[in-house]
Amino acid sequence: MxxxxxxxxxxxxxxxxxxxxxxxxxxxxxxxxxxxxxxxxxxxxxxxxxxxxxxxxxxxxxxxxxxxxxxxxSCKNLFKILFTVFLIAFIIAVVPLALIYRNHHQLQAKHSQLEHSYNSLQADDNQFGKGRSSLQTNYSQLEHRYNSLRANYSRLEHDYSRQNKSCGQLLVRTRELLNTLIDDGINSTCPWGWSKINKTCYYFSKESSDWHGANHSCVANNSTLATVTTESQQDLLANYDSEKRWIGLTDLDQVGVYVWVNGEQLGKGFWDFGEPNNQGKERCVTKGARYHLHKWNNDVCSARHHWICQTSSFECLARRFGLEALLRQ
Known part of the structure; x- marks a missing residue:
């Protein structure tokens, strides 16, 4: 108005x-x-x-x-308005500054951590470099030793080949010499108490044992139970001795399949009439049957009989002169 x-x-x-x-x-x-x-x-x-x-x-x-x-x-209201505006402006100005200060402090702390990590990594890298240098030095030394050992190995291999060749030739000549001595009829080729029959040494036991004990006794004397593979050998043994004795033939691994102690399967057998019988019970073989002493008979392995051990004259002579290496050739 x-x-x-x-x-x-x-x-x-x-x-x-x-x-x-x-x-x-x-x-x-x-x-x-x-x-x-x-x-x-x-x-x-x-x-x-x-x-x-x-x-x-x-x-x-x-x-x-x-x-x-x-x-x-009123002026008081105006003051309040101005104060409120000032307060809002202050908050708008100060809050970002506070956030910036806080972020700056956090970044500074992270910077310190990163700097510490960097220094630690740098120290580890220096240590790794020293270790690498040491390993490289050791590698060089090992490589040098390896080359030296390889050269020595090549030299030793060459020497071994030459000596092995010479040794082989010596063994051949020694074997020929022993066979010549045997052919010339040297009387001392078999051990004392053994009998030489056609270049083979036999031991006819005077005591009795089951089959396993007889086999163990032969092995302990560097021999085996007799293996009779030819008719002439069968005739020689039958004519030389007429007793019933264990020989090295059994079917212990498989019933009905007879195998010699040296691992060879039976070829021709010299069985008495009706033998072998009682399969599965009588599994060990003797020279000399009940009614025909020149034939074979199977018997229970626990029965006690005399036995025959066998080895070659060459083996006896080689062992006598300490030439067992000849037996592995």
Whole structure:
């Protein structure tokens, strides 16, 4: 509402607030080109009505009805607004700075950790370099030793080949010499107590034993139980001795399959009539049957009989002169 510029200030006026009359609150009206009310606070918000009268420039008495509605603003409200704006601006400015400071501190700590890790890795790398140098030195030394050993091995291999050739030739000549001595009929080729029959040494035991004990006795004397593979050998043994004796033939590995102690399977056998019989029970063989001493008979292995050990004259002579190497050729 516009009040005339030359109006005078009011001496008396009264207010009503939201329809209720109130006393003067110390508010002051200042007239100019417009009416201004000073002193209105947030607590004074509402509908204010001020009735006053004044004389205009012509001394006319004029009555004005002034209604004030809406939100009044005071300097205090302005201060609050400015303070709030300042606080918001401060927060907007300070929070990013705080975040930047915190991130900077964290980055600085990570930088210190990385620097420490880098120094540790660098120290490890230096240590690794020293170890690598040491390994390279050891490798060079080992390589030198390997080359030296390889050269020595080649030289020894060459010497071994030459000596092996010479040794082979010596063994051949020694074997020929022993065979010549045997052919010339040297009398001392078989051990004492053994009999020489056609270049073979036989031992005819005077004691009795089961088959396994007889076999063990022969092996202990560098021989085996007799292996009779030819008819002439069978005739020689039958004519030389007429007793019933164990020989080196059994079917202990498989019933009905007779094998010699040297691993050879039986070819031709010289069995008595009806032999072998009682398969599975009588599994060891003797020279000399019950009714025909020149034939074979199978018997239980636990029976006690004399036995025949056999070895060659060459083997006996080689062992006599300490030439067992000849037996492995």
């Amino acid at each position: 516009v009040i005339p510029r030359h109006s005078r200030p009011l001496d008396q006026f009264h207010w009503t607030h939201d329809g209720a009359e109130v006393k003067t609150r110390g508010h002051r009206l200042v007239f100019g080109s417009s009416l201004q009310i000073h002193g209105v606070t947030d607590a004074d918000r509402g509908t204010w009505t001020c009735c006053f009268s004044s004389r205009d420039a012509l001394e006319n008495h004029v009555t004005y009805d002034l209604e004030i509605t809406g939100n009044g603003r």
